[in-house]
Amino acid sequence: MNSQCNKHFSLHMLAKLALAVLMTTPFAVPQTAIAAAINIKRTNYGIPNGAFFVSPTGQPGNSGRSANSPWPISKAIASAPSGATIVFRGGTYRNVRLPLNKRFTLQAYPNEQPWLKGSTIITGWVKEGNIWRKDGWNYSFPPNQQARAVDPKFPMAGYRDMVYINGVPLKQVGNKARVGPGTFYVDPRNKKLYVGSNPNSKTVEATTQAEGIIVWNNSAAGSVVRGLGLAHYADQAIKIGTSGVTVENTTMARNAMEGVTVKSPNVKLRGNNISYNGRKGVGASYAHRLLLENNVISYNNLENFSTSWSASGVKILWSDGVVARGNTVANNKSMGLWADESSSNITFVNNVARNNIIGIYFEISHKAIIASNVVHNNSTAGIMILNASAARIYNNTLARNHANLLVQDTSRRNTKAKEISKGITWTTRNTVVKNNVFWNSNGPMFYAPGCAVKQASRLMIPATNNNAYYRRAASRPVNLIWGLSGNQCSQNFTSLASFRSATGLEGNSLDVVNSNDPFFINAGANDFRLKGGSPAMGRGEPLPADIANAIGVSAGRKVNLGALR
Structure with a gap:
């Protein structure tokens, strides 16, 4: 092929x-x-009348109709009508997966930089000898691609788990015995995550979602994504399977497989950082x-x-x-x-x-x-x-x-x-x-x-x-x-x-x-x-x-x- x-x-x-x-x-x-090296462009898109607003700290009881009374993303996606603009305030949205079943414009608030991440912050580490353990870890992303896609010299490439400590990626290894500084291991059978670098007093992020924004439903045709950042997804930051979608001035970076996948006609990718x-x-x-x-x-x-x-x-x-x-x-x-x-x-x-x-x-x-x-x-x-x-x-x-x-x-x-x-x-x-x-x-x-x-x-x-x-x-x-x-x-x-x-x-x-x-x-x-x-x-x-x-x-x-x- x-x-x-x-x-x-x-x-x-x-x-x-x-x-x-x-x-x-x-x-x-x-x-x-x-x-x-990864940043989001500063953008200044106009906000139309009737837009909905979201933020990382948005509450369901807010009106969602002003920058100072934002919703959480989940409520906006469920409640806003097709054709609506959803405006993202700056900050980091954690453990986010957004399947769109309506036509939306998703855009950054002017001059703010919203990150959507397919990861969560991990605390509660237990020291075990020279490594650290997180119990009750329910996430695992084993290989899901053709075997010939993996170079035999790098057999762990197909494993899609990701761990970052203070923004620096750790390297995944295949068993607990190989865990050392700068590495991690996922034990799905026993629901444990191990890291070899001291996680205490640091921000540890680990992948929990396979995909970020999914524009696959034909009802979402013509959707627009602009000015956002997406990172830490096991498969794709953005997955497009319907026509006429535009993604612009968006950063898709540090994802385990791909920045963006396109499987439909008439898609535009403009001004993005895909790295x-x-x-x-x-x-x-x-x-x-x-x-x-x-x-x-x-x-x-x-x-x-x-x-x-x-x-x-x-x-x-x-x-x-x-x-x-x-x-x-x-x-x-x-x-x-x-x-x-x-x-x-x-x-x-x-x-x-x-x-x-x-x-x-x-x-x-x-x-x-x-x-x-x-x-x-x-x-x-x-x-x-x-x-x-x-x-x-x-x-x-x-x-x-x-x-x-x-x-x-x-x-x-x-x-x-x-x-x-x-x-x-x-x-x-x-x-x-x-x-x-x-x-x-x-x-x-x-x-x-x-x-x-x-x-x-x-x-x-x-x-x-x-x-x-x-x-x-x-x-x-x-x-x-x-x-x-x-x-x-x-x-x-x-x-x-x-x-x-x-x-x-x-x-x-x-x-x-x-x-x-x-x-x-x-x-x-x-x-x-x-x-x-x-x-x-x-x-x-x-x-x-x-x-x-x-x-x-x-x-x-x-x-x-x-x-x-």
Whole structure:
């Protein structure tokens, strides 16, 4: 079903890209960073007449109709009519689960920061030798995912219990004997919770709820969530299974599995912080016309789930018409933006994808615009196309990735006649690569051998032109790896001139060798704006109308190379 990338590369490719190491080595995330980095945006949404108010200390006997007389959440959800706005005063709402069966707008009170947590505060600890015990603990969240989602090196990843002491997460272990400083163990049979760090005089929070806000009932279609924070849920902070839902300026962080799951069409996720979750930031399936816009999606897969199965910043499955634009997708111990399994008409534009395993990944799918993204410092590839057709890769800035661009076909093929009739064949064809800047990769700049199926690379990539390749010294080869035929399936070209001579491609492209970068203002500080006189200025081929429209620029005239916005 989903990809298992390591199995689909030749040994030659594995050696070149060191995928076996890069895709299984965890990234280090300081525990102090996890404790301190999460905030909720300050928002100032207008409060309509007739709104209802809630607070952590709200009382059922209050009117619920003013900021000074709030209800508890449970009463507002039960009593407010469909279409109502519920305004959350600041503070922490504990042990909260909100299944919506009406259309609501849930929003923060102006300039206040309400946290909804799927945890409770624990007191009453008993010291037992060098560890501490909580008796009567009635909560346990054992694995509920497919076995192959769990990396055998990290067998506890699927256990979804969470414990925090003064905001710092403890690591779950599999038995009482392994409990020590910084760890915890749940004994569901005997209803006990053990921690190895002294909990006394500290705030100890432990997970008690699987899901936060559940917008699954069709009566809740069109609901809006904005300005809130959700944390400490065993599965998802927000679970969306009905159409037209909007989540904006909301923080979904420190959840054991996912920040948000979307399984319905016409959902909008805008301006959110979706970070520090155990497996994924965003999981989407059958999420047709999903809009992901201006979100920060970072530091996900903290639990080290298998990176070749589902762990990701964003993973999209079986979805048509998804648009991801203006997002920062960074530092995920996984793929960054990933469209997989028969998705189609995907648009990835104006994003920054950095410090992931693969920045932007388009796999066993059909038709994508991947344009005007800044993609740098990803440990395996900046952009990767695998068994996917009709990907148009325009005006991306690709820098310091192990491979800046990786295009591959394997023997995997779709067998579903209905999908094949729509062009979803799982065959890498009609990839177009234009107007990009390939800047000083750590490995090959453009890696597109045909060895896995003994074919010429031009079958996968019929058009590549108007690109720029930059390296600091002539002794560092440009490294375009290309198959001229089935028998010559992986040729290493060390200059653009030799590649052009052998293939007839890249006729208008640049090969720039200069110890001082002539392209960007300060690439060392990740400022990839073009400097005055950059050789990228005005060198781009005019954009097709749909790509120009997706980026937000004019069509039909020459453009700069690299990211345009």
